[in-house]
Amino acid sequence: MTMLKGKDIILSLLYKDALTGYEIMERIQNRLGYFVEGSTGMIYPALKKLEKEGFITSEEIIQHDKPNKKRYTICENGRTSVQDYIESPISQDKFISDFLLRAYLETNPIKELVTHEIDQITKRLAKLIADNEAVIADMAAGQLFAYEFGKNMYQTQLNFLHRYLETEIRRSNPQDNL
Amino acid sequence: MTMLKGKDIILSLLYKDALTGYEIMERIQNRLGYFVEGSTGMIYPALKKLEKEGFITSEEIIQHDKPNKKRYTICENGRTSVQDYIESPISQDKFISDFLLRAYLETNPIKELVTHEIDQITKRLAKLIADNEAVIADMAAGQLFAYEFGKNMYQTQLNFLHRYLETEIRRSNPQDNL
DNA sequence: TCTGGCATGTAACCGGTTACATGATTAC
DNA sequence: GTAATCATGTAACCGGTTACATGCCAGA
DSSP, rough: OOOOOOOHHHHHHHSSOOOHHHHHHHHHHHTTTTTTTOOOHHHHHHHHHHHTTTTTEEEEEESSSOOOHHHHHHHHHHHHHHHHHHHHHHOOOOOOOOOHHHHHSSSSSSHHHHHHHHHHHHHHHHHHHHHTTTTTGGHHHHHHHHHHHHHHHHHHHHHHHHHHHHHHHHOOHHHHEE | OOOOOHHHHHHHHHSSOOOEHHHHHHHHTTTTTTTOOOOOOHHHHHHHHHHHSSEEEEEOOSSSOOOOOOEEEHHHHHHHHHHHHSSSSSOOEEEEEEHHHHHHOOOSSHHHHHHHHHHHHHHHHHHHHHHHHGGGGGGGGHHHHHHHHHHOOOOOOOOHHHHHHHHHHHHGGGGGGG
């Protein structure tokens, strides 16, 4: 029943690699962007809290070509927490769509709405591919699966939306039906 | 950029019909269940607040065969708010999946995970159909669109997951490849 | 009497949104 | 000089989760 929390997402990522806050944010927004969310306002405070609570440790990394950064490493406590998470009941997928709510409210054709949505999803799909295709060779089975899942979803959504537009055009131009 | 809020969902529903809290909850969880969320803990306090702020009014309805109820009616203020919402920028769809995060973390085959997800989605699809098919004749264009969209998404997800299981079986039983 | 559907609520908690703030370094 | 990328943060606010609490009515 309990929803997926930032803590679980972050610790899960740190379970595999030691990462900086910036890297965590990138991964969440890019590679995992299809199915989780994360902003600086969530990630940095969460990291701080996780360190204070003894789930992770940090070390400063001095860089000369770029700003310094802090790398976080998971510790025993954190690994246990991830195990607990994995053994906990799986929470339901959640899909929130402002687009569909607006569509739902409309009595009239929703061409502009759909066109806008096609735009959005096209961009998101392109980003998903761009962010993942480069690392595809290094992906574990599950990562590849999640990526393919997301790609498939976006493509299906696009197909559905395009199909809608086509039937709309046919409806409004009946003379095309030869 | 701002996310879809309970207020917008509720006022949007009340824009079309006067409804009780219970009816709003039912609609959100059933017909709109594919793309928005709502629980008593969100809906009743929100209704109270919306009334206090003058977006809606309420009247008590006495029933003899069932418990009494309160019907909420949107007023001018509320209609304006819905207009503002409709004119505001569309916020991005949001998909949160505990299932995909767990899949992402796995190095090993994820058959059980996928099987569980198939179960979940099958149930949700059945519920979506059950909740909508009865009222399909009364649906406005947009409502039908949203419903078809959700159905299509669930079906695609199921196809993808089934396909995964099949290829997994083939991978683990190569002798089947005659 | 007890289950199930109808119906309305409360309250603590907290997690995350939103927006703002800062600064190093590189390349143009 | 300034835009872009890298990098880390803060803080107020509030919205919703979670869980609990209550009660009516019908039918088995």
